Amino acid sequence: MPWKTASRGEIFVADDDTATRDTLSRALVAAGYEVICFADGAALLSQIRSRIPTCIFLEVRIPERAGLDLLKRLRQENCPAPIFVTSANGDIATAVEAVRSGAVDFIEKPIRGDDVVERMETAIEELAQPGDELAEIAMDLPGCKPFTRREREVLARIAVGETNKETARRLGLSSRTIEGYRAKLMRKVGARNAAELLCRVLNQGRTA
Numbered sequence: 001m002p003w004k005t006a007s008r009g010e011i012f013v014a015d016d017d018t019a020t021r022d023t024l025s026r027a028l029v030a031a032g033y034e035v036i037c038f039a040d041g042a043a044l045l046s047q048i049r050s051r052i053p054t055c056i057f058l059e060v061r062i063p064e065r066a067g068l069d070l071l072k073r074l075r076q077e078n079c080p081a082p083i084f085v086t087s088a089n090g091d092i093a094t095a096v097e098a099v100r101s102g103a104v105d106f107i108e109k110p111i112r113g114d115d116v117v118e119r120m121e122t123a124i125e126e127l128a129q130p131g132d133e134l135a136e137i138a139m140d141l142p143g144c145k146p147f148t149r150r151e152r153e154v155l156a157r158i159a160v161g162e163t164n165k166e167t168a169r170r171l172g173l174s175s176r177t178i179e180g181y182r183a184k185l186m187r188k189v190g191a192r193n194a195a196e197l198l199c200r201v202l203n204q205g206r207t208a
Helices: 018-030 041-048 067-076 092-100 113-128 149-159 164-171 175-189 194-207
Strands: 010-014 034-038 055-059 083-087 105-108
Touching (some): 010 018, 018 113, 067 083, 067 092, 083 092, 149 164, 149 175, 149 194
């Protein structure tokens, strides 16, 4: 009888589409994770209070409670797991809203299992790293909410002139997610463009 290897953690998948749940489950299980699937948000919420998953995947349009509403609820309750939002309709407005609400990435369907696992593990690794290499990026600006670590990482890549695609590849995210972060940052700082954003943030970081 073969030895059963230790799980690398539990992954929650909330999606009413059977094919998507199967694709994610096969890829994640093959990578050593345990997968718990939910067909609606209410079922996920009933479990989140008694266990902490390694990562969560949410479909935007799951029944009973919209995926973005569920995302906001989980963030309000300080769920520490990185959350990915998935959708068959990958419009920029939805990606921006997902990032604003606390998602680490926005994934368009159809989902490619191996790609998702790589992006998930990159996000988990990034979130686990100490934040000492971003010294020139201010943690916050007067009158603004503090920047998250991911926002500071995106700012650092903008500062060295990377495109959205280059930043997405380096951080293991999607281009739409990076666009969402850029839009959120400019709105948070009150900047009209990327140059104005960097001027305020970098100057504040050097004088902090």
